[in-house]
Structure formats: C-alpha cells, structure tokens
Amino acid sequence: MRLKPFFLLVAVWIGAALAACLPSPQPNRPSGYLIIALESNPTHLDPRYATDANSVRIAGLIFNSLTRTDEHSRFRPDLAERWEAIDDLTYLFHLKKGITFHNGKPLTAADIKFTYESVLDPNNRSPRRGPLQLLKAVDLIGPYQILFRLSAPYAPFLENSTLGIVPAGTPGAAQENSLIGSGPFSLEEFSPGEKVVLKANSSYWEGSPGVSGLVFKIIPDAIARSLEFKKGTVDFIQNDIEPDMLPWLKKNTDAFIITHQGTIFQYIGVNLDHPILKVREVRQAIAYAIDREAIIRHLLKGLAAPATGLLSPSHWAYEPSVPRFPYDPEEAKRLLDRAGFPDPDGDGPLPRFKLSYKTTTLDLRRRIAEAFKEQLARVGIELEVRTYEWGTFYGDIQKGNFHLYSLSWVGITDPDIYFTLFHSRSTPPSGNNRGRYRNPEVDQLLEEGRKSLNLEERKRIYGGVQKILALDLPTIPLWWQKNVVVMKRNIAGFVPYPDGDLTSLKNVSFAPSPPSS
Amino acid sequence: MKRYLLHRLLLFLPTLLGSLTLVFFLIHLIPGDPVEVMLGETASSADKEALRRELGLNLPIWTQYLRFLTALAQGDLGHSLYEQGGVTELILIRFPATLELTLAAMGVALCIAFPLGIMAAVKKNSWMDQSSLIFSLLGLAMPNFWLGPLLMIAFSIELGWLPVSGRGGLAHLILPSLTLGMVMAAILIRMIRSSLLETIHEDYIQTARAKGLSEWRVWLKHALRNSLLSVITIVGLQFGALLAGSIITETIFTWPGIGRLTIQAIQTRDYPLVQGCILVISTSYLVVNLLTDLLYHLADPRVSYGR
Numbered sequence A: 001m002r003l004k005p006f007f008l009l010v011a012v013w014i015g016a017a018l019a020a021c022l023p024s025p026q027p028n029r030p031s032g033y034l035i036i037a038l039e040s041n042p043t044h045l046d047p048r049y050a051t052d053a054n055s056v057r058i059a060g061l062i063f064n065s066l067t068r069t070d071e072h073s074r075f076r077p078d079l080a081e082r083w084e085a086i087d088d089l090t091y092l093f094h095l096k097k098g099i100t101f102h103n104g105k106p107l108t109a110a111d112i113k114f115t116y117e118s119v120l121d122p123n124n125r126s127p128r129r130g131p132l133q134l135l136k137a138v139d140l141i142g143p144y145q146i147l148f149r150l151s152a153p154y155a156p157f158l159e160n161s162t163l164g165i166v167p168a169g170t171p172g173a174a175q176e177n178s179l180i181g182s183g184p185f186s187l188e189e190f191s192p193g194e195k196v197v198l199k200a201n202s203s204y205w206e207g208s209p210g211v212s213g214l215v216f217k218i219i220p221d222a223i224a225r226s227l228e229f230k231k232g233t234v235d236f237i238q239n240d241i242e243p244d245m246l247p248w249l250k251k252n253t254d255a256f257i258i259t260h261q262g263t264i265f266q267y268i269g270v271n272l273d274h275p276i277l278k279v280r281e282v283r284q285a286i287a288y289a290i291d292r293e294a295i296i297r298h299l300l301k302g303l304a305a306p307a308t309g310l311l312s313p314s315h316w317a318y319e320p321s322v323p324r325f326p327y328d329p330e331e332a333k334r335l336l337d338r339a340g341f342p343d344p345d346g347d348g349p350l351p352r353f354k355l356s357y358k359t360t361t362l363d364l365r366r367r368i369a370e371a372f373k374e375q376l377a378r379v380g381i382e383l384e385v386r387t388y389e390w391g392t393f394y395g396d397i398q399k400g401n402f403h404l405y406s407l408s409w410v411g412i413t414d415p416d417i418y419f420t421l422f423h424s425r426s427t428p429p430s431g432n433n434r435g436r437y438r439n440p441e442v443d444q445l446l447e448e449g450r451k452s453l454n455l456e457e458r459k460r461i462y463g464g465v466q467k468i469l470a471l472d473l474p475t476i477p478l479w480w481q482k483n484v485v486v487m488k489r490n491i492a493g494f495v496p497y498p499d500g501d502l503t504s505l506k507n508v509s510f511a512p513s514p515p516s517s
Numbered sequence B: 001m002k003r004y005l006l007h008r009l010l011l012f013l014p015t016l017l018g019s020l021t022l023v024f025f026l027i028h029l030i031p032g033d034p035v036e037v038m039l040g041e042t043a044s045s046a047d048k049e050a051l052r053r054e055l056g057l058n059l060p061i062w063t064q065y066l067r068f069l070t071a072l073a074q075g076d077l078g079h080s081l082y083e084q085g086g087v088t089e090l091i092l093i094r095f096p097a098t099l100e101l102t103l104a105a106m107g108v109a110l111c112i113a114f115p116l117g118i119m120a121a122v123k124k125n126s127w128m129d130q131s132s133l134i135f136s137l138l139g140l141a142m143p144n145f146w147l148g149p150l151l152m153i154a155f156s157i158e159l160g161w162l163p164v165s166g167r168g169g170l171a172h173l174i175l176p177s178l179t180l181g182m183v184m185a186a187i188l189i190r191m192i193r194s195s196l197l198e199t200i201h202e203d204y205i206q207t208a209r210a211k212g213l214s215e216w217r218v219w220l221k222h223a224l225r226n227s228l229l230s231v232i233t234i235v236g237l238q239f240g241a242l243l244a245g246s247i248i249t250e251t252i253f254t255w256p257g258i259g260r261l262t263i264q265a266i267q268t269r270d271y272p273l274v275q276g277c278i279l280v281i282s283t284s285y286l287v288v289n290l291l292t293d294l295l296y297h298l299a300d301p302r303v304s305y306g307r
Helices: A004-021 A053-062 A109-120 A155-162 A222-231 A245-252 A280-289 A292-298 A329-338 A363-377 A390-399 A417-422 A440-451 A455-472 A503-507 B002-029 B034-039 B045-055 B061-073 B087-122 B127-141 B144-158 B170-199 B203-210 B215-243 B247-252 B258-267 B271-299
Strands: A033-038 A067-069 A075-077 A080-087 A090-095 A135-142 A145-150 A185-191 A195-200 A213-218 A236-238 A256-270 A304-306 A353-360 A381-388 A404-409 A475-487
Touching: A033 A222, A053 A185, A053 A195, A053 A213, A053 A503, A067 A155, A075 A080, A075 A155, A080 A155, A090 A109, A090 A155, A109 A135, A109 A145, A155 A440, A185 A213, A222 A245, A222 B144, A245 A256, A245 A475, A256 A280, A280 A329, A280 A363, A280 A381, A280 A455, A280 A475, A292 A304, A292 A363, A292 A475, A353 A363, A353 A390, A363 A381, A363 A404, A381 A390, A390 A404, A390 B034, A390 B258, A417 A440, A417 A455, A440 A455, B002 B061, B002 B271, B034 B045, B061 B271, B087 B127, B087 B170, B087 B215, B087 B247, B087 B258, B087 B271, B127 B170, B144 B170, B144 B247, B170 B215, B170 B247, B203 B215, B215 B271, B247 B258, B258 B271
Parallel strands: A033 A213, A033 A236, A353 A381, A353 A404
Antiparallel strands: A067 A075, A080 A090, A090 A145, A135 A145, A185 A195, A195 A213, A236 A475, A256 A404, A256 A475, A304 A475
C-alpha cells in the first residue's frame, strides 16, 4: 500500500489547515460598541502623523486640539477657552482648566508646546511640519496660556490649531497601540489592516460618550461592507458606499440613510503648458461639453451636486456669483471654432484634436472616464483614456506628465488652499499647482488673503479668486460629492458634517425607539 | 537524494537574488515617490529633499542596491516607509493568514477533486462523468469576485450559518477557502480524469487485472498512483500561486494576508516592504517547488534524483 504516504500527507495538510484556525476563536461583538465599516486602513492614529482621511477622523475622537471646525469650516474652541491675535505675528491661546489625559494626567500648555515642537523637529519626519513652517516659536506664558510666534503674517495659521495634542514626552513615531489622548474615546486596540477599537472615556470633560466604544472594521470590498451591514455585524457606514450599492441597501435592509452636501471636490486637472489646453476657450469648451448632470444621475446615482469651484456652498468663503458652464455642446463647438480648432470634416470621424486623460484603475473612475470620452467626442475632441495604478498615476501628475487628469480634494478648511493650488510659486515640488497656472492677479490676491486677519476682507479676496478661476478654468470643476451615511435605525444623535468628520460619534447612543426616515 | 536536496538548496540563493534584483530595479524605475506619500502634499521641497537624503533615495540606484543587499545579508529587511513597524514584523503578522487560507483552499480542492476526478474516469461517459465535467466547467467559469459574494449571500445572509468576512475561527475560513479551492478543484478534476484514462490502458494495468485484483484496487493502487505526477505538478504550481497572494479573495473576504500587503506596498512605493514581501513570496515558491519535486519520488519510486 505505497499510496498511504500520499493520502497521509493530504490528511496532514487538511489537519494543519484546520489546526491553524483553532487558536483564534471568533471574537464576540463587544456589548454597547458601535461597529463602523471603513474601506481603507487608517495608517497613523498619532495626530502628528495622521494625514489620510480615516486616520484624521479617528484621531479626532482620541485627541483634542486647541480648536475644532464646525460644519461651516469655522474654528470653534476645543481645548482653548478663547484665543486672540495680539498682532499679525502673534496668537495667544487661553486653555480650559481641569482637562485630563486618559491616564489622568492634567493637560496643560506644556503638552501643547511639546506637541507643536515635536512636529517642527525635522528628526520626527512629521507630515504636519509643512504647514507649520512659518511658526517661529511656541512660548509658555503660564500653565494655561500659550503664545505662538510666526515669522511672517499668515492668516490661515488657525488651521494648524486643529492639531491633536499628545502628552509631553510622547516619542515621535511611537508604538501606536499605546497612544494616550484626552478625547471622548481612548485607544483600546489598533490592528493595522483589520480594526481599530476605541473605548469610551467615562471621565471625558464634555461628558461620557453615549456608547461603550467604537469598533472601526476595515472591509476593503464594497459588497462585503454592504453584506456585513445587512447581516447586522456593521452598524454604521459613512461614504464608503459604492453608488451602485445604495439602491440595494434601501431595498434589502431597514437602514436609516442620510445624504447631505459634502465638501469633497472632484475636478479635471489641465496641463496649461500644453499648446492646445493653454487656450482658455478650449478649456471652457471642455467644461461646456461635459454633461455633469447625466454622469451624476447615471453613474453616481445622484450622490453629487454639480460644482462651480473648490469651495462648497457650506464654506464661509464660498462665492456663488461665478461664471458657470452648464452642458451645452453647441456652445462648446462654437468656442472651439473661434479658438482656431475647426472640425475638419463636420460630423465625420476626424477629430479637431486629440488629448489624453489619465485616471486610476478604480472601476467608477474608469466608467466616468468613458463617459467623458463619449461626451467630448460629440464636440470633436478625441480623448484617449489611460488608467494607471495610484503610484504611477500620482507620480505622473506631480511631474506634469499629463494633458488632462481627474482627482478630488478632500478636507478643505481654509481658503488658503488656493495658494498651494494656483499660485505661480506653487508648482511641484513646492506646491500642488500641477497644471502650471500663472496669473499675476490671482497671485496678488492669494498673497493678500494670507496676510489679512479680517474675515470679511478675506471673504472678499477669495470671492475674487473664485470668480477669476471660474472663468479661467485652470481646473475644470465637476461636482461636490454628497456624504452618505447608512446606519441602523436604533442609532440616535449622529450629526453629519460636510467634510465627513466623525466628531459627533461621541454623542451617539443606541436609542430604544428607532428614528423615522 | 541528499546530493539532489543540497543541489536544489544551493540553487535557492541565485534564484532569490535574481527575483529580488529584478523587483528592486523595477519598483525604483516606475514613476512614484515614497517621500510624497510619507510627508504629504504640504511638505516643503527642502523637507522632502532632506528625507530623501536620510533614506538614501538620492543616491545612485546601484549604491542603493548594494546597501539593500548588505542589509539583507545581515538579516535586516528595514522599516516600512508608510505602515508602522519593521518589515519583518509586518510580514510575520500577515504571512500566517495567507498560509492558513492557502492550506485550507488546497484541502478543499483536493477533497473535491480526487473523488470527482476518479469517479469521472472510472465511470467514463456516465452521468457521473458528465456531472463532474459540468462542475469543473462551472468552477473554471466562475471568477472569484463573483463566486465570493455569491457564497456570502447564500451562507452568511440567507442561511446565516457563517460570518461574511474577516479572519477569526474556523467559520471565517470556510467561505474564502471554498472560493479559492473551487477553481483549483475544477482544474484538478479534469487533470485527474485524463491522467487516469491515459494510464488505464497501460500493459501493467492489464497485468494487474489478470492477477485478479479488484477493479477499485486496480484503479486506486495501480492507475491513480501512476497518474499522480502531472497532478502533483499542477498542485505545486497552484499552491505557490496561492501563497504569492490571492489578492482578490483576500480583499473580498477582508483576509489580512500578504497579497493585500504587497499591493498596498506597491501602491505607496514602500520599497522595503515590497522587497520583503517579494522575498517571502519567492522563498515560498522555491520551497513549494522543492517539495513538489520530492513528492514525485514519493508518488513514483522510479523517479530518481541521482545523476
């Protein structure tokens, strides 16, 4: 029976597979915890290193900052009781008293000084250092007073006051499973790629959260996320829902679904060094040729609103009276004719000119690209769609190796974002003016906007910037993505934020009676 | 045999070095900058340049390559540029999950393929043969990204027997291993059937029958054993491919394996992590190939490893 060893091997193989599963029994759902599904892994929960959206949102629940933004991107007190700009180079913050970290240690100005200096230390390689480059010194005035000195006037400085505060002495790039904050939740477990578990801080200075804790489960597949919700093993999903899955969820679950205007801005980037694309009429023609409403209706299932520019209507600096380019292929053709790009054979197959369009390999992005190709072909522009994996795509965009591409901006707070996107000094690697836009008038306005501390004046300045950009179209606005929240009906107290912030999870509780749709 | 084993083990080094070298240059040559990912879009060009210098990314690629080899020779795979922790730690967390899934999928495939393949050959042209053919075609035609969700809907949502996704106990392993194992089983069924049918007409089979052995004994002891070589080759190749990461299945079932880790590392241009993953994947392939070769001898003693 020489076959025995082979079958024995097969049996050992199967046995090993079964045995491999035994040491890790299925974890039970922790009682009173809210389970949230995320598409991607938060990479760093230390606020000094958190840059991706999920990391920033979860870190915001573990850590407090001097200020936090409200739903209109205005700064509101958090650890700071109040603050004052002594002059355009000096900001004084007065801290609230009696706030403690999760380990019971009082939070004082020394912790704030440490956190900012830790970010500024180049050895710590913090990605938050860039925006703090104008911060010259952080001085302790007392245990609850701290002074920030800048090297040059910089109105958006307050944006940096949303940095989460860590206890003094926390090493840079510390083991993130032992992070200590002062927020409504403390970190219980961080298993990269799998889950983040937060435990309610019962002695939180604003009051104990309404749930025992939060579990952020990383579920990369869109179908699996929806099925987990259907099965009841996920309670809450925000935005990580494919538009195609929403009708299924509505039909097959009793989910409470909220859709509301978000701030994520999708646009087409344009290379202004390209001989055809540098002509403004061509860019305007492309803007007229794109049927945003149809794409939103059919591909995005209504989960977006046509955009006029970077800042959404919920932002304090939003300017509504800007030039708009609704779908009008005939006007697009007229503009192209006038710009000197006539259609060589009328309705025939020859295009006026050819352009390439770069996007990522994500299925939805590819489908949107195909829609653009079809719509631009109607006005005589041939579009060659090129899809790349993220690293290659982003590398090409930064180098200026593109004609057209599409990306989105997430987490816009201060309108000074326009400086890094459109100032002539902000071309990569010094900024994100990837299209190489140069306009002295815009440059001047952006420099003024940086210096002025007067909100009304800044509103006027950035209103002017928005009007010029809407006409010049260095980037072609597409849409603002709507936020979608899918949650169990017994969840009460969640307030959606336009930027997808999860701050209000501290007020969430499991209600005995479900809310009505 | 010992001499053969030693010879094969000595071949490990140049093969590994070759694959690592290829990947090293490819990942460095394709566009993308890890420093952009690490420091974010708002970092100054001076900071980015300083970090490039610190990581040695400003050095000529040959110098970087030599540094990498020196560190590797000292057993140092370095630190991930993007994830927390050392490359070795990250791989040690993920690789057992991949091994667990691969072993289970292989178990599923063998358990399905052997009975069905043998039945199909023994009862050639019967309804059993036709059924196994249909099963095999279905298995080959169903892509993982379709079969996975289908199994989830059936067993997790409708029947409620199993969890939808994630890694935990045995229950979590069943659906992903079925998804992966089905395709492999489909290939093996056809392979076992055709190998058996080829062997069954050999003279020694007629001899075995003439000796009065029972038909099942003839099939299982004489025919199957001699048909195993081609089956072992396919099993070995498939096993290696699964260890290299079943990215789609790992993604669908939220399985924290090395496939997903490798893809994330490539996307973020996390050079040390990519190298570490490729090292593990290449080594797995080599080990599985070696085991496959040794199994040949076990299945058929006529296979010799001598000169």
